[in-house]
Amino acid sequence: MNAVEIKDLYKSYEDGKIKALNGVNLTIADGEFVSIIGPSGSGKSTLLNMLGALDIPDSGSITVAGQDLSKSKKLNEFRAKKIGFIFQLHNLIPNISVRENIEIPMYTQKMSSAEMKDRALKLLDDVGLRDKADILPNKLSGGERQRVAIARALANNPSIILADEPTGSLDSKTSSKILKLLIDLHEDKNVTLIIVTHDMDVAKLADRVVEVLDGEVISAGDDSLINSKIDV
């Protein structure tokens, strides 16, 4: 089964003046690790927003985790159950503890406070931050905060993780650790991992690199095209 099936997807802004997606076709298999690259304004973030049901297409079809997002109305329920987001900036809530931040997505599920706490602590074990559970995010380093964000993305056992420049604000050493953690979790939990990045070193870690330019997928996995067409 495919995690993502996109056919002739179009999306424009400002009354059609800006064509963000211009007939995208893409298929991603379940459990696959795919990176999406492209220059600024190429449409890769719009594509990621469509995959995460944060935006709806003008036309075409997009099926993610078996759900047709162009027809679905309860997109928030879909996001809560199927998608885990990781952003370039960790976007943690500053006045609640690390553990409580991980519990935030769990409010969408029918879980007791005790169940939420247990699950959050288990996830903190997975990202190696169990001992930091009760402190506030501002006491953590940048890399630790991003690890908390990864744990938060996994809170509801999503089938797909969408990461938008997850190492964009980290130094190279910390970036490597975060990527290793992401890849390990993707393999351990058999989660489909889709990363949007500018960084070719990051992109190359994926099973497949999807190249986006001017709102179109110009390569869905041929590395040779990446180096020839796009200056990332």
Add this chain to the structure above:
Amino acid sequence: MSFLKFILKNPFRRKNSAVLAIVGIAIGIIVIVALGGITDGLVNTFEDTIHAGGADFSISGKETGDSAYGTNTIDANWTDKIANVSGVEEAYPIYVVLTSVGDDFMNTLIGIDPNGTTLADISMKEGRIFEDNESEVILGEIYADDNNYSVGDSIKIDGEDFEVVGIFETGDQNTAGAVFTSISKVGDLMNDEDSISNIYVKVEKGEDPQAVADRIDELYGDDIATITSVMEMQQMGDMLNMLKASTWAISLLAIVVGGLGIINTMLMSVFERTREIGVLKAVGWSNKKILTMIVGESLVITIVSAIIGSLIGFLACTLLGPQIGITPLFTPKIFIQAFAIAIIVGVIGGLYPAIKAVKLPPTEALRYE
């Protein structure tokens, strides 16, 4: 962490802003509680004074004016005439004189039938009611306290010895400083058994006091036109209505000011947390949950304000009121009203920012810097 705990924590993220909002709304609540307590206190005092206990109104001589205890007299046979008017259940005469009492050169001595004391709004604190035509008196508690009299003591009135047989209490400060004896005894002292000062009237159950008063006025208005209690009640009623209207106007102003304050605070909060709201949407929070969170945060601020405002309003009025001669009366209604206003302000103040937050497209909110 429960959702409720999350809502309770959020408003105090920006402490200064939350404190300012709480102070703004608490001032409104203080005004509402304090004015409510003062108004109810005044209503209570006026009703105690005017109603003269069980009496619905009192009658005095035309020339006496509106005084409840006029010292001008009318003929004693007016009592029977008034008692026979349709709708009147009881009519008891009183004879008020100013004479030497104890060490006082002049004090108020009130003569009343021993059976009519219930209409005078007095209740016995110690001892018993005086007997008819006996040299016995009962003293108001203020008079007894000020002059160190107790039951069993002897007191000289207009040169004659009287026994203190009881001490009474009353809500009316004037009456509490007076001395009561039987009306026949006052007639003896004054050598005038055919005069009285006022008549206390109680109407039959189900009768409208105003209608009975109008009836009396129609029959005998040329001679005893002054029906003091009803008129004063109307005047004071008008004054109290004005006071109540002012209380409501000030409360409304407090609601508007508090409402604007909370809208401003919550709008700032939503504005500063735009990215965070984007994240909440990204992780699947429904619009309803985000709306509940923001309105809940607004309610936390206004309810804390209501608690602080009610406490300060209550304490300030209780401590300062008596010093300016006001005894405030705090009924549960005042606090229910204050909390209801706080909740309304909280919901209205939080709703607009919450709707703004809900309408934010998640992609835009996540891009916000």
